[in-house]
Amino acid sequence: xxxxxxxxxxxxxxxxxxxxxxxxxxxxxxxxxxxxxxxxxxxxxxxxxxxxxxxxxxxxxxxxxxxxxxxxxxxxxxxxxxxxxxxxxxxxxxxxxxxxxxxxxxxxxxxxxxxxxxxxxxxxxxxxxxxxxxxxxxxxxxxxxxxxxxxxxxxxxxxxxxxxxxxxxxxxxxxxxxxxxxxxxxxxxxxxxxxxxxxxxxxxxxxxxxxxxxxxxxxxxxxxxxxxxxxxxxxxxxxxxxxxxxxxxxxxxxxxxxxxxxxxxxxxxxxxxxxxxxxxxxxxxxxxxxxxxxxxxxxxxxxxxxxxxxxxxxxxxxxxxxxxxxxxxxxxxxxxxxxxxxxxxxxxxxxxxxxxxxxxxxxxxxxxxxxxxxxxxxxxxxxxxxxxxxxxxxxxxxxxxxxxxxxxxxxxxxxxxxxxxxxxxxxxxxxxxxx
Amino acid sequence: xxxxxxxxxxxxxxxxxxxxxxxxxxxxxxxxxxxxxxxxxxxxxxxxxxxxxxxxxxxxxxxxxxxxxxxxxxxxxxxxxxxxxxxxxxxxxxxxxxxxxxxxxxxxxxxxxxxxxxxxxxxxxxxxxxxxxxxxxxxxxxxxxxxxxxxxxxxxxxxxxxxxxxxxxxxxxxxxxxxxxxxxxxxxxxxxxxxxxxxxxxxxxxxxxxxxxxxxxxxxxxxxxxxxxxxxxxxxxxxxxxxxxxxxxxxxxxxxxxxxxxxxxxxxxxxxxxxxxxxxxxxxxxxxxxxxx
Amino acid sequence: xxxxxxxxxxxxxxxxxxxxxxxxxxxxxxxxxxxxxxxxxxxxxxxxxxxxxxxxxxxxxxxxxxxxxxxxxxxxxxxxxxxxxxxxxxxxxxxxxxxxxxx
Numbered sequence: 095x096x097x098x099x100x101x102x103x104x105x106x107x108x109x110x111x112x113x114x115x116x117x118x119x120x121x122x123x124x125x126x127x128x129x130x131x132x133x134x135x136x137x138x139x140x141x142x143x144x145x146x147x148x149x150x151x152x153x154x155x156x157x158x159x160x161x162x163x164x165x166x167x168x169x170x171x172x173x174x175x176x177x178x179x180x181x182x183x184x185x186x187x188x189x190x191x192x193x194x195x196x197x198x199x200x201x202x203x204x205x206x207x208x209x210x211x212x213x214x215x216x217x218x219x220x221x222x223x224x225x226x227x228x229x230x231x232x233x234x235x236x237x238x239x240x241x242x243x244x245x246x247x248x249x250x251x252x253x254x255x256x257x258x259x260x261x262x263x264x265x266x267x268x269x270x271x272x273x274x275x276x277x278x279x280x281x282x283x284x285x286x287x288x289x290x291x292x293x294x295x296x297x298x299x300x301x302x303x304x305x306x307x308x309x310x311x312x313x314x315x316x317x318x319x320x321x322x323x324x325x326x327x328x329x330x331x332x333x334x335x336x337x338x339x340x341x342x343x344x345x346x347x348x349x350x351x352x353x354x355x356x357x358x359x360x361x362x363x364x365x366x367x368x369x370x371x372x373x374x375x376x377x378x379x380x381x382x383x384x385x386x387x388x389x390x391x392x393x394x395x396x397x398x399x400x401x402x403x404x405x406x407x408x409x410x411x412x413x414x415x416x417x418x419x420x421x422x423x424x425x426x427x428x429x430x431x432x433x434x435x436x437x438x439x440x441x442x443x444x445x446x447x448x449x450x451x452x453x454x455x456x457x458x459x460x461x462x463x464x465x466x467x468x469x470x471x472x473x474x475x476x477x478x479x480x481x482x483x484x485x486x487x488x489x490x491x492x493x494x495x496x497x498x499x500x501x502x503x504x505x506x507x508x509x510x511x512x513x514x515x516x517x518x519x520x521x522x523x524x525x526x527x528x529x
Numbered sequence: 530x531x532x533x534x535x536x537x538x539x540x541x542x543x544x545x546x547x548x549x550x551x552x553x554x555x556x557x558x559x560x561x562x563x564x565x566x567x568x569x570x571x572x573x574x575x576x577x578x579x580x581x582x583x584x585x586x587x588x589x590x591x592x593x594x595x596x597x598x599x600x601x602x603x604x605x606x607x608x609x610x611x612x613x614x615x616x617x618x619x620x621x622x623x624x625x626x627x628x629x630x631x632x633x634x635x636x637x638x639x640x641x642x643x644x645x646x647x648x649x650x651x652x653x654x655x656x657x658x659x660x661x662x663x664x665x666x667x668x669x670x671x672x673x674x675x676x677x678x679x680x681x682x683x684x685x686x687x688x689x690x691x692x693x694x695x696x697x698x699x700x701x702x703x704x705x706x707x708x709x710x711x712x713x714x715x716x717x718x719x720x721x722x723x724x725x726x727x728x729x730x731x732x733x734x735x736x737x738x739x740x741x742x743x744x745x746x747x748x749x750x751x752x753x754x755x756x757x758x759x760x761x762x763x764x765x766x767x768x769x770x771x772x773x774x775x776x777x778x779x780x781x782x783x784x785x786x787x788x789x790x791x792x793x794x795x796x797x798x799x800x801x802x803x804x805x806x807x808x809x810x811x812x813x814x815x816x817x818x819x820x821x822x
Numbered sequence: 823x824x825x826x827x828x829x830x831x832x833x834x835x836x837x838x839x840x841x842x843x844x845x846x847x848x849x850x851x852x853x854x855x856x857x858x859x860x861x862x863x864x865x866x867x868x869x870x871x872x873x874x875x876x877x878x879x880x881x882x883x884x885x886x887x888x889x890x891x892x893x894x895x896x897x898x899x900x901x902x903x904x905x906x907x908x909x910x911x912x913x914x915x916x917x918x919x920x921x922x923x924x925x
Binding site (some may be wrong): 226241242280374 | 869925
């Protein structure tokens with residue numbers, strides 16, 4: 095590895111980049127992490143829950159120091175029609191104590207903290223520096239990056255692209271196929287301030303306990319979903335919207351949030367809250383179907399840059415996939431550098447590690463889920479089917495006797511014009527994914 | 530560094546200092562004081578740094594960046610080193626230290642007998658938290674140096690041998706004043722004067738571990754002095770509505786817009802007499818109350 | 823007298839107030855460039871609806887006026903745009919653009 099400034103350049107100091115840098119720096123490799131924002135996390139936004147289990151491997155007892163807002167002890171899945179709501183609500187006190195499960199956190203806090211661990215391990219973090227291109231040798235191997243600073247070329251033995259959902263690095267390297275807007279959703283969010291006691295009371299939690307509500311329906315006819323999360327003294331309320339539908343449908347993102355907040359099931363939760371911050375970010379929604387090649391000569395891709403975001407209805411995860419893929423990229427890089435082979439083949443240890451762990455196994459298992467969850471039937475017909483069935487189940491229609499569940503389902507199915515064949519197929523798809 | 534020659538106006542300038550006001554600018558209360566993510570310096574301070582670097586290059590003299598504040602201020606100093614400053618000095622003080630103390634310590638630190646001697650001191654005209662811009666005036670006072678504050682442009686192409694810096698200052702009524710400020714001197718500049726250069730990649734990387742000199746300062750003199758919580762404003766006075774046929778005309782008279790200054794005089798006096806005359810005039814015009822005498 | 827009830831879907835804050843909650847360190851260089859001439863023939867103008875920062879404003883003559891200053895740098899506009907070359911999209915220079923605080 096003659097003629098390099100540094101062993102590895104990591105592009106992006108988000109969760110993927112930070113974890114890659116932690117592994118490399120701890121192994122004694124020289125690492126430069128380039129972050130285009132003024133600090134790590136400044137460009138990052140998400141639905142609101144991070145599942146840091148994978149950090150057990152990197153930062154023992156991370157929960158004692160991570161800047162979290164609340165521990166999620168209540169998970170609700172809500173199905174909305176304009177006038178109805180069905181909620182499946184689960185609570186576990188175990189999730190409010192070590193080793194915890196999920197947490198709400200602000201990304202400008204969490205990512206900044208995690209990148210601090212990379213620096214502490216010996217990585218060089220340089221913020222306010224945008225990577226504008228790749229350096230390649232005559233054979234096409236990636237040998238560094240070009241930044242937007244004067245004299246901004248940095249030569250490296252290996253580049254790890256953790257540059258987020260738009261990953262210009264992975265695209266420039268030709269690792270992505272044609273980009274299709276249908277593979278992306280837009281996440282829009284409001285951070286709304288309420289006194290902590292009011293949040294505790296409205297959501298039925300105490301201390302650092304928190305709530306995560308995932309919502310199907312309520313997005314104004316645009317395929318997607320909604321969410322409400324509790325932070326310490328703010329709420330995160332937002333929507334995830336399928337891009338082509340959003341564009342074609344005519345309602346603007348902030349109007350969709352306003353509609354969600356006005357829903358009778360949501361309005362009492364958010365009433366009187368003051369808007370503190372409005373934000374938006376893209377989500378690589380399609381999972382395995384959109385994933386790029388994960389390695390090229392001299393290059394690895396991790397996190398959102400590799401579309402490692404699990405958007406599967408009841409599971410909505412991304413930061414954990416970013417942290418894990420970054421960590422495994424770091425390990426594969428150490429291996430490749432020590433063997434002095436950073437070719438695509440030499441970097442095969444990365445994909446092998448991902449395939450052996452949840453990162454690719456979850457994506458493979460749930461490969462049909464994103465399409466199913468965002469399909470028109472799941473989005474526009476099934477919420478009404480479910481809520482109207484439940485409404486008839488619980489409606490006391492004396493003097494008529496109670497109808498049987500099968501008869502209700504059958505009559506509602508017919509009323510909504512859902513074909514039995516489609517219902518069976520979707521059910522089977524759901525069973526294959528989630529079963 | 531020798532000191533005797535550097536205080537002589539005609540001698541070539543030996544060094545330049547730029548003072549950067551680091552401000553912890555996070556809006557929510559109870560934030561961690563060491564959290565530097567939302568902290569930084571004003572556009573005016575960045576302009577001052579750029580002017581300092583250009584003059585330093587033009588004159589071939591080193592540039593020292595100074596900041597007063599807690600350890601969090603060091604990121605700002607590293608950014609200054611990345612952009613081209615030769616040295617960085619942090620005066621270890623509270624983030625909310627009184628302007629008079631900050632100015633005193635900065636004057637000490639830049640004085641010929643002090644640490645990093647500087648013949649020309651540059652400051653931003655305002656800080657991120659929009660102070661009064663008084664620190665450079667206090668520094669000039671303590672250094673007995675010439676001062677030119679609130680400059681809207683600085684000529685960075687003049688040779689060091691001139692012993693002066695040519696600059697333009699904004700006056701009331703949209704007028705400009707061309708100044709020749711002798712060195713040693715203190716300048717403060719507006720943010721529009723220059724935009725700070727991008728730090729080259731390698732300097733930026735090296736700056737992360739560059740040494741920062743820390744000067745421990747004695748306890749503040751002005752601690753316990755009454756805190757100034759609002760900017761000074763002349764007291765309100767009852768005024769008769771000005772003459773004018775329509776609202777616009779009356780407004781024009783009220784605001785002096787487009788009109789020749791309603792009052793004012795040009796006098797040529799010795800500094801001490803001039804100062805006396807200014808105080809007299811301010812009192813006559815109602816800007817100074819009796820207890821201000 | 824009965825008070826007038828607020829329409830719950832009516833925005834609580836104006837769009838400008840909404841954007842004012844977000845911090846932007848704007849750079850003088852526009853990081854997104856829109857070729858207005860290419861927009862004139864565009865019948866869908868998907869960017870106008872989809873941009874979460876509402877940066878694309880249709881003009882009466884069928885074109886698009888674009889501001890880059892309050893951009894979330896999300897990428898929605900170039901993905902939904904169906905006119906080749908109408909939107910040239912890059913990130914702002916390092917250290918500039920949106921700075922999230924509580925997201």
